[in-house]
Amino acid sequence: MTLFFILILQMIDSVKLNSISQNYGEVQALININLEIKDGEFFSLLGPSGSGKTTCLRIIAGFEPPNEGTVFLFNENVTTIPPYKRRVNTVFQDYALFPHMTVEHNVGYSLKIKGVSLEEYRKQVHEILHVVKLEGYTERKINQLSGGQKQRVALARALINKPKVLLLDEPLGALDLKLREQMQVELKSLQRQFNITFIYVTHDQQEALSMSDRIAVLNEGKIEQIGTPSEIYSSPNSSFVANFVGTSNIFDKSIAKEVFDIDSAFSIRPEKISLLINEADNQYSIDGKIIEKQFHGSFVKLIIETTFSKQLIVNLNQSNPNLSLGNEIKLGWSKEDIITLDK
């Protein structure tokens, strides 16, 4: 009986979008979006700018009602409920901190609105500032903070309300690489600590792959694919996903047929291509000329000019004296590393 109950609980979607469409005049921002995000999940909306991911987030937050479709939060239809009545909080891309208030007043804003006692207010603000490691900053004005600190204040302000769902709109976009990597780890541990749903909007595929439980890849207002990071990476279902998530060498249908005698378009990841020493049965091989070589630390990236007018990107982790510009080399990959596209 208990087990059954737990099963039921786990099946509850924290957020469910049901055939959502949104357009701004002529521009179709979202086209028939269906999403089911489980409670406690770290879910990323990944896509290039203009793909509709932020619009999707704004609809979940309630900042704009969708033209069509319904939004459910924990099985409750909230499509027409304004944002101040939804138990969802947002970390904005520009942080949206109130410039005329101190850190404390920013963080405690929602508590003041709810009208909690001063004692409770102080306690909770102190607690959450401890969580984001900003104790001692209570009296600071917003313009006296660095980018990373602003980010933490925005997080604290969104988390203090103990939302059921936290929406993050490219929260790390404005930070430098080192800080971004550090914040990625912290965000992930915060999500585990609070055990709430994170919906994370990003255009950075590395970020989405490393942090998410599941990813939805968006393109031009449509969902291209939903899946776990490894599914998205190892079996993309379209050339868009293959190209957007990680680097891919994509061969269209005609080249696939002509050169490799394969019936559909396919792609191959740069790290799956290797220098060919002796030909094996299960391998495809090609000849090419090195036209560019970049040292990336743990691997060497080559750009290869092939005989069939298509450039290849190859990542090699072995060093070889033959790898200098202009050299002709033989490359190959095995059959099982091929990702078949657009079947």
Next chain:
Amino acid sequence: MSEIVHSNIFSRISDYAYKNKNFLLLTFLLPPLAWLGIVYLGSLLILLMHSFFYLDGFTGQIVYEFSFSTLIELFSQRANIDIIIRTVMMAFSVTLGATIIGLPVAYYMAKFTTKKTKAIFYLAVMLPLWSSYLVRVYAWKLILAKEGIINWTFAKLHLTWFIDYILSLPVIGGPSLSISYIGMFLVFTFIWLPFMIIPIQASLERVPNSLLDASSDLGAHPRKTFYKIILPLALPGIAAGSIFTFSLTLGDYIIPYIIGTSKFFIGQAVYTHQGVAGNVPLAAAFSIVPIAVMAIYISLAKRLGAFDAF
């Protein structure tokens, strides 16, 4: 000199200016600063000086000797005090009225307009300033007159009793709208309104929409968002706009002359004393009052934090 660096007297001056930024700044700023310092502040000081001279009661001649008698005269006579109180009260009401009307307009302009409608709004707000101030005031006199369009409209709506009620109120009432403080208030408010709308609009324009979203996201009802976010962030604009409406009302003498009762405002007092009466010292003393009031007003606004946001 070397062959690379071209050198003559002009290039040496420019080299010097390049190294000494203050020298460059001074050469560019000296003419406008001189204008401001000598012509503007200088004449203001001379005005201030005049308020320490006095008019000889017998000869009607100005006595150029240092004395407090003019200032004492200004602040000891009940009639003069009344003029000051009347003007300051009017300036205060006009500022309040312009804020209440201007804020929603400015908010709409800043947040809800497209590029095209914003241009239309700008035009609508600024257009009255293109026509003559006198024409506008006389137009208002006709609008507010007993036979004017306001009375006519209210009569057609069978609401004449409402106008009669307002005009029967003590102090602000009068025989007709065009001969009452309420009428004068309306004219002042609408004539100075653009000076209130534009600064508020400018300050609200700088408030990102995400702040309003964030406030709503954190549970604030739109009304709370207004009091806690929009109003505080519009405050610098309101302060700037109110400096305009307040000081313009304090110094104006045409609207009180055309609209309203025969009771004097500061501007009229200055005009009369320096003109017909030839009492330049008292006129000078009167014109010091708006300056003093504005100084007090701005320092109060500053203390209340009106210039703190951003």
